[in-house]
Amino acid sequence: EAGVVQSPRYKIIEKKQPVAFWCNPISGHNTLYWYLQNLGQGPELLIRYENEEAVDDSQLPKDRFSAERLKGVDSTLKIQPAELGDSAVYLCASSLDGRVGTEAFFGQGTRLTVV
């Protein structure tokens, strides 16, 4: 069974440009997470979806970040415009049902470099 698939793996953009990341969770997983991981740090939650509903986006910088999970499956995270400080690894994870604390599986992440 395929794991969580993210694309692209790497992205280099100039500041002020837009960028989008895509995530395909494990089939049947209702919960989808986007995490931000800075170098040498643990993942920090940006947004969590239960099916197509964003149930926790309190840590998402809404002035420049947006996310969607159409039909409760794939998800896209967008940054517009990107800033130098956005350089990090963006991780997507999915879980069968995060509300009862089931295992979260992570993708390999998208490494973003803003120059």
Added chain:
Amino acid sequence: QQQVKQSPQSLIVQKGGISIINCAYENTAFDYFPWYQQFPGKGPALLIAIRPDVSEKKEGRFTISFNKSAKQFSLHIMDSQPGDSATYFCAAGDGGSQGNLIFGKGTKLSVKP
């Protein structure tokens, strides 16, 4: 109150030795405590997890010890191997209404041959 504090930041152990990583939390609503292993260029992968109804869980060379009253939990890696060299993250989750995982800052483990 949502923080998970992890120590040490880095750890060097000889092959065959015991690696011990500690975590502490504040939020008593947490009821799920996983440990993740991350290799460079990869996403975190679940290693072992525990819930607060037990004080210890063992899977192969990996053991979680959990102290509910002290709000602490630790990962013990017995007979550490060079292949265990990775970054380890503890996390805590509230499986009730939140369902979020809060991660520690990580411990970089190096096992010397």
